[in-house]
Amino acid sequence: MAKLKKGIMGPLSGKIGPVVGSSWRGVDYIRSAPIIKDPMYGKSEKQIAHQQKFKFMTRFLEPFHPYVAIGFYKPNLQNIELNVAFSYNFEEALLGINPDFEIDYSKFSISRGIQSGLTDLEFSWVSASEVLLTWKNESGYHARYDDQVMLAIYAPAIHAVTGSVIAAQRRDGRISYTLPDKFVDKVLEVYVGVVTSIRKKSSNSQYLGRKEFL
Structure with a gap:
């Protein structure tokens, strides 16, 4: 998880590509988006x-x-x-x-x-x-x-x-x-x-x- 400092466009919020921006207790951060696995993946x-x-x-x-x-x-x-x-x-x-x-x-x-x-x-x-x-x-x-x-x-x-x-x-x-x-x-x-x-x-x-x- 990485912290974000507010820039000209403000903090990142929501999902962009493989990352998610969010805020917790006033600290803005980004993290990897969860990988949603197809329940049928790998099955015959x-x-x-x-x-x-x-x-x-x-x-x-x-x-x-x-x-x-x-x-x-x-x-x-x-x-x-x-x-x-x-x-x-x-x-x-x-x-x-x-x-x-x-x-x-x-x-x-x-x-x-x-x-x-x-x-x-x-x-x-x-x-x-x-x-x-x-x-x-x-x-x-x-x-x-x-x-x-x-x-x-x-x-x-x-x-x-x-x-x-x-x-x-x-x-x-x-x-x-x-x-x-x-x-x-x-x-x-x-x-x-x-x-x-x-x-x-x-x-x-x-x-x-x-x-x-x-």
Whole structure:
């Protein structure tokens, strides 16, 4: 660092080329400008592609966090639900090459586990703002009447999810859900997952397909 004496043009202030002029406690000085390193500098094309792929999946998962935190819960492994959900969907549902990544919605999951899913699950529109899901009410091995049903409805156009982590119980046999205004008239990707009432076991989530009110 070098001190500056005021000349005819006064003290130097701001950045000029590789130096920065400033003042501290009445003393004017110059110093070298910080070198801003490109975060991609020195990385191979493969490393850059992997990093961008990682960022893409991280961002995609964000609105699903409340669901995957339950659907990928592991009783003996605390606080890793998001990591498990990320790893599964990174390997199974992420397609494309840098920079054109995309999600295979049919392979994406909000839950994974041994609990039974819903039988004869069907989706229908009641109106442009209301959807109805129905299923066969049955219980048995890995299927309890009080299992909780999660409903996640994703709108790609606004990168947002609506629904509920406790939309119904297995014994209810149906869910009637009113869409928030910003989801109306949007193309939707619909998922259902089942978890036990104490949320220690979950089912493999079920994808109901791409839905659009016509």
